[in-house]
Amino acid sequence: MEALLDPRICEIPRPGKKPLFTSGSLPQPPTSIQNECLTPILSLVENTLFIWNNWFVSLPPSLLSADLEKPYDAPNAGELFVHQDFNEYRVLAKDERQRSRRLNNQQLSQLRNYGRFDIESRDFPGYHHSWHISKGLQKGRVPALNSLKSNLCRAMEFLVIGSKNRFVGDYFSAKVAVFAFADFFQTLLGKYLICNAFDVVIVLSFYLCACVLNLNENDNTELI
Structure with a gap:
């Protein structure tokens, strides 16, 4: 409140102060108690606490008040709160x-x-x-x-x-890869050997047939 009375912030006349208590509003204890306890407390309260006696504030015209030139126009809500x-x-x-x-x-x-x-x-x-x-x-x-x-x-x-x-490991490991390559080469070599053996048997059979035919031709030639 005191900061608002700074003339650099606003130009408001400084109001008067009034004490909180009056002489008749306080109880009347014995003199000894009043001098020892109540008097220091009252002096401290009067120095720190107070109320305003009068307050002069000149408020600007309200934005919600009707304009004399346009009395039926609604106020602009954007002008009420500036954010x-x-x-x-x-x-x-x-x-x-x-x-x-x-x-x-x-x-x-x-x-x-x-x-x-x-x-x-x-x-x-x-x-x-x-x-x-x-x-x-x-x-x-x-x-x-x-x-x-x-x-x-x-x-x-x-x-x-x-x-x-x-x-x-048992899955996707180097050991499984080595065994898989070994099975692959074994299968490949086995198929190769089987194919070669079959080819050898066929060649030998043709050779034997040719030999038999040659012998028969030689025998027929001698008889003639």
Whole structure:
């Protein structure tokens, strides 16, 4: 309340003060008790607590009051409550010439390290607007390092937990792969040997038939 009486804030005449208690409103205890207890308390209260005797305030005309020129027009609700612009980031992104603002050294450092940069609010002191860049364009040194550490931890976790199963496990392991390759080569060589044996039998049969035919021709020639 005292701050409102500052002439630099508003021009209101300083009102008069009136004490809280009067002489007849207080009880009348014995003199000894009043001198020892009540008097110091009353002096402290009178120095710190008070009420205003009069108050002079000149209020501006109400926005809801009817206009003499337009008595039947409804008041504009937008003029009753003036709020701050919560979309001020659009204004902060442009300069006086409506051009995109250049980033300062601090914002460039934030962009390199974190992939974002902050701009101080104009209507809300102490607050900042934060612009985040797409991670595909600029992820930032610190987030990239954190992602690398996280991925390395996960890779080490999978290596420690699943390495045994990948070497000697029953499914998708190196042992199963070796046995599978061995079965493949065994099957392939077996089919090759069976095919070769069949070819040998056919060749031998044709050879024997040719030999028999030659012997018959020789016998017929001698008889003639």
